[in-house]
Amino acid sequence: MVLQIVTLKSDLPEDELLNRAKERENNFKSISGLLQKYYVKTSKDGEYGGVYIWDSLQSLKNYQESELAKSIPSAYAINDMPNIEIMDILFQLKDSQ
Structure with a gap:
């Protein structure tokens, strides 16, 4: 498994950012993997x-490489390059419940 952490600065008010995230939720639910x-x-x-x-x-x-990933800067009014970290998950402490 792989862990990816993305942080970004947005010019949107928090309520608008959350609305946009909720509108795009199903797009992320359907991503394979x-x-x-x-x-x-x-x-x-x-x-x-x-x-x-x-x-x-x-x-x-x-x-x-997807269009969904490429749409993030405009969807969330990002005003600078996001910070992206990628890590391998070595093991998981607890099983999902």
């Missing part, structure tokens, strides 16, 4: 992110 996505807000003003859990690096790469 995406096991989970967490929508997060950091402690920095106007900074939000996504924590993705992928079944493989190939699934992540397929997503990165």
Whole structure:
């Protein structure tokens, strides 16, 4: 499994950003290989992110090449390059319930 953490700065008010995320939710639910996505807000003003859990690096790469991934900057009014970290998950402490 692969963990991807994306943080970005947006010019949108939080309520509008959440509305747009909710509108796009089904698009993310249908991505092959995406096991989970967490929508997060950091402690920095106007900074939000996504924590993705992928079944493989190939699934992540397929997503990165998709139109959905390419639409993120405009959908969320990103005003700078996002920070993206990718890590291999070595093991999981708890099973999903």
